[in-house]
Amino acid sequence: QMVRTRLISFNSVVEKLKELYPDVHFEIVAMSTTGDKILDTALSKIGEKSLFTKELENALEKNEVDLVVHSLKDLPTVLPEGFTIGSVLKRENPHDAVVLHPKHKGKCLQSLANKSVVGTSSLRRAAQLKKRFPHLEFKDIRGNLNTRLKKLDEKDDFSAIILAAAGLRRMGWENRISQILGPDDCMYAVGQGALAVEVRARDQDILEMVSVLNDSDTVLRCIAERAFLKHLEGGCSVPVAVYTEVKNSQLYLTGAVYSLDGSDSLKETMQTSISSDNQKVDEKVQRVSITALKVSEAPQDAAVKLGVDLGNLLLSKGAKEILTVARQLNDAQ
Numbered sequence: 001q002m003v004r005t006r007l008i009s010f011n012s013v014v015e016k017l018k019e020l021y022p023d024v025h026f027e028i029v030a031m032s033t034t035g036d037k038i039l040d041t042a043l044s045k046i047g048e049k050s051l052f053t054k055e056l057e058n059a060l061e062k063n064e065v066d067l068v069v070h071s072l073k074d075l076p077t078v079l080p081e082g083f084t085i086g087s088v089l090k091r092e093n094p095h096d097a098v099v100l101h102p103k104h105k106g107k108c109l110q111s112l113a114n115k116s117v118v119g120t121s122s123l124r125r126a127a128q129l130k131k132r133f134p135h136l137e138f139k140d141i142r143g144n145l146n147t148r149l150k151k152l153d154e155k156d157d158f159s160a161i162i163l164a165a166a167g168l169r170r171m172g173w174e175n176r177i178s179q180i181l182g183p184d185d186c187m188y189a190v191g192q193g194a195l196a197v198e199v200r201a202r203d204q205d206i207l208e209m210v211s212v213l214n215d216s217d218t219v220l221r222c223i224a225e226r227a228f229l230k231h232l233e234g235g236c237s238v239p240v241a242v243y244t245e246v247k248n249s250q251l252y253l254t255g256a257v258y259s260l261d262g263s264d265s266l267k268e269t270m271q272t273s274i275s276s277d278n279q280k281v282d283e284k285v286q287r288v289s290i291t292a293l294k295v296s297e298a299p300q301d302a303a304v305k306l307g308v309d310l311g312n313l314l315l316s317k318g319a320k321e322i323l324t325v326a327r328q329l330n331d332a333q
Contacts, residue, residue: 013069013089013195013213020212029065031056053198057083060198066206068198071167072191072222075198077230079289086199086207086291088222090215092166094193096125096186098179099168100160101152108179109133109160116159119152123260123330125162127239128186131262145171162186166193187241187256190225194218201291211293217246219292220274220303224253226288227307232257232314237330238323249275251303255310257319260326266314272306274299 014026053075056068060083072088079085098109109118110133118133119141120126126138141148141161145168152161165180197210221244229240232255239258244251251274256267276298285291287304311319 013197016089016213017209021209024209029059031059057198060200066199066203067210070196070198072194072196073164073189075191075196075289077190077226077288079198082201083198083289084201084207084286084291085196085289086210086293087197087213088215088219088290088292089195089197089213091194091218091221092169093180094188095165095183096162096181096188096192097165097168097177098160098181099149099152099163099176100178101156101158104159105178109136109181109185112136112159117157119148119158119161122162122189123237123326124189124239124241124258125186127258127260127262127265127326128241129162129262131258131265132185145173149173149176164188164192183243183254187243187254190229190240190242191222194222196290201286207291207293214292214294216295216299219290219295220251220299221246221253223287223290223292223300223303224251224307224310225255226290227304228253228255228311229307230288231308231311232319232323238326240323246274249273251299251306253306253310255307255314257314257322258326259322260329264322266317266319266322268310268313268317270306270310270313272302274302 014028017024018026053070057080059065060068067086075085100107104112109129114135115137117137117139118129119139120129121140121142129136130138139158141151141158143151145163148161148163152158165177168174168177197213199206199210225242225244228242232240239260241256241258243254250271252269252271254267254269256265258265276296278296278298287300292300
């Protein structure tokens with residue numbers, strides 16, 4: 001049996017599978033996507049997340065590859081017919097990180113001079129940080145990690161840029177992180193820091209095979225986050241942020257929506273019990289496009305309900321209006 005997968009910096013997934021299935025031959029197919037190519041346009045402008053996933057799904061559909069590894073935060077909450085997320089791996093640090101221009105070594109956002117320019121391509125980051133650090137200016141910066149770091153280091157346009165800590169770690173650039181932004185400074189994007197393996201939904205063997213990679217807590221946290229985002233109908237083009245934790249068999253979900261400048265926001269926290277005696281799992285059921293065979297059903301259902309309930313709570317307080325205005329303003333820019 002030969003299983004073909006896709007590489008960016010995701011060898012780790014294949015390494016894990018090789019350990020678990022020594023008889024299977026894995027071949028890695030490197031691919032780049034439109035999202036990787038249209039690097040000079042603001043991400044929130046290009047239209048939804050499908051950008052990074054379309055070409056990869058085509059390869060999956062044509063059986064050119066059998067599994068595709070993504071950053072979960074690039075995957076929309078509803079996948080096209082015939083695809084599912086077969087596993088969500090143990091989450092790395094989901095927080096955002098500050099990378100400073102070398103001349104500001106030792107500083108943090110708070111200590112940067114007035115009107116210092118900080119680069120970020122994310123409306124979610126910009127909205128939260130504008131409110132939290134009003135003395136700074138936030139400008140769009142595009143490109144993959146390499147390009148952004150180059151723009152930061154080689155020009156004088158930016159004092160700092162904000163990037164996902166997990167992405168920097170995967171690329172081996174942890175030493176460039178000057179500050180990790182905790183939830184009080186900047187809550188993260190839905191699914192941030194987690195890798196997901198996308199497969200063909202009807203492919204029982206492959207689903208079964210990748211299911212061993214599922215990390216139960218990460219799966220439940222990400223299901224809740226995705227259900228929340230889906231219920232709000234949020235995507236790349238609106239500032240929605242989350243923070244989740246699991247402790248003592250309770251799943252806590254904090255979710256927030258912001259106006260583009262961060263001046264208007266709603267933020268609430270809810271929790272649910274995720275303990276389960278019953279290990280029954282139905283392989284036909286997708287929850288926000290995740291089929292997690294090794295995670296029991298009751299907690300998965302509780303996680304979905306938590307996300308939907310929190311979404312409803314924010315909607316009842318006016319989240320729709322905030323997001324509609326944010327979307328319209330962003331489209332007009």
